[in-house]
Amino acid sequence: MSHIPVGGTGTASADAATPEPEPRDESRGKSRGPLTRSDARAGLTLISPTLVIVIFMVVLPILWTVMLAFRPLSLLNLATSGLFGTDFTLDNFRTVLTASGFGGSLLTTLVYSVLGTGSAIVLGLIAALAVRRTFPGRTFVRAAMLLPYVAPVVAATFVWRTMLDPQFGIINHWGTRLLGWDEPIAFLTQQSNPISLLGVEFSLPTALLSVIAFEAWRSFPFAFLFLTARLQAVPATLEEAARVDGATPLQRFRYVLLPQLLPTIAVLSILRFIWTFNSFDDIYLLTGGGAGTEVVSVRVFNYLTATGNIGLASAQALVLAAILAVLVGIYLKRFAPQEEKT
């Protein structure tokens, strides 16, 4: 992992047999000697504060969650019952898995994560290709496109809620005037909306699509950033050769650029999927989990705060994590060999 220039430094360090207190040399990291030993000690000392924090604030709490999930525990009896009881039971998992709305909530989470991730990456790819060549003001355009990602989520959701408001939101105002909508659309509070397109009647999950649109808006900059960086690393000669051979822009994208970008897209998909699958803030702040947008993380939150049932909240969180782990596992198994080839 360490990028150590081994060549060239050898002679300098060979002369280091001087009476200095402790001249150490990383380029000799593999050799066994008093210097490496003191380096090892220094390394452990320097890393230990972080290690302590991570172990006490992340690793142990997670192990503890597993214990909590098997115990009948609520915020009310927390003070009286011990932190490490042995009253283990499977009731929490039974309740969580058979609770009304769990299946629907899981499906919502899946749809939200897949569509949110997909649209964010497609949008990011389009953006990265559009600003690829230089033009005046490109630096500003690039920075502006990152704003949705860095802006505070509370402010962003609040503006969206105001814009999408049926009474005085600007989207509905112009939608009813310019786009000929019959009546304002309650984007965030309506579960479904009947649509008739080319004589076919069907209904769209309005609120769910709205939160997916928000997710795409908020996280496309992340994909944009990664893909832009990757595009810059594509050797210009590749594309030039394709152009000389008469490949049109579309063909050059399909056969030259896209294969170069695929590994990055694969990594982006998995990162974004993991985060979107667990994401809580966006949906909680936009809809509060109502109107058919109740994802599993909102259920965890509600178990924890509304009902104060620690056992149920832990079990629900574990179920969420387990499903995610399985999905990610399947994905890696399915796609990892292909990535290595490219």
Add this chain to the structure above:
Amino acid sequence: MATEMREHTVQEPRDVPPDRQWSRDAVENRVFGILRWVVIAGLLLVTLFPFYYMGLLSIRALDEVILDPGALWVSLSELNFDTYTSVLSSPDSGGQGFLVFMRNSALVAFGTVALTLLVALPGAYAVSRLEFFGRRQVSALFLSVYLFPSILLAVPLFVAFTRIGQRGTLVGLLIVYVSQIVAVSIYMLRNYFDTIPVSLEESAALDGCGRLSIMWRISLPLAMPAIVANGLFVFMIAWNEFLFALLFLVEDRDKWTVSLGLSQLAGSIEIPTTVLMAGSVILTVPIIVIFFAAERLLTEGLTAGAEKG
């Protein structure tokens, strides 16, 4: 700008022979040449408009917003900055008390930056430079912490901090933030330390510097750009954070951060939307200022270790 030079060489040739004017290549070039600008304009509109609208509503009067919700600008006579005084002043004088929220946010954010850097700098140096037992495992552990869902961590931390009576305190929140961010921070800083040539440190060692003195005199000054970028990055995460602030501080209004305050007040019907928009501007402006001031530093950082979200 090596990349820009390279991109020029991909420019299409101008002298297209007349018989090939409607070839697939020429048509595609023309279509994408136009489409590109349409896409850029559309994306700019979509990304910037919400922020423009935020600023616009914050300086309009509420009755005018209700009369004409579709207005895209505000006339000079309409300009109204009362929203800002209203949102900042304390609840006793009829305001929303955002000044207190800002103080809380600033305390937590600066505290998180200081503590995270204090812990992460030596750690990152160790992971980058020193061969110690379990180095690889430690790196793997930090990466998995980075990918870990915060909603799963929220349950035990909520319970534990409730139990020890530290849930309602800013210090408790600060510790949670540091524990969440320190792994990412180490990852970003380590990448930078890796790019500093070891030979510089070696010559210092030859001159008789010990390890600590090498760190202090050579490595830290060289890593300054990365440290600044990392500090800003940590500040942004801590300033923007919502879930843990909600879980830890919601009961006591005097402890609310700006994010939490805005989210709690946004549900109330009594507070005019324009006043809350002023609150959103107050919440967003520090982030935008930091971001544009240090855009180059930060984008590199963001690609190295992006926000957990």
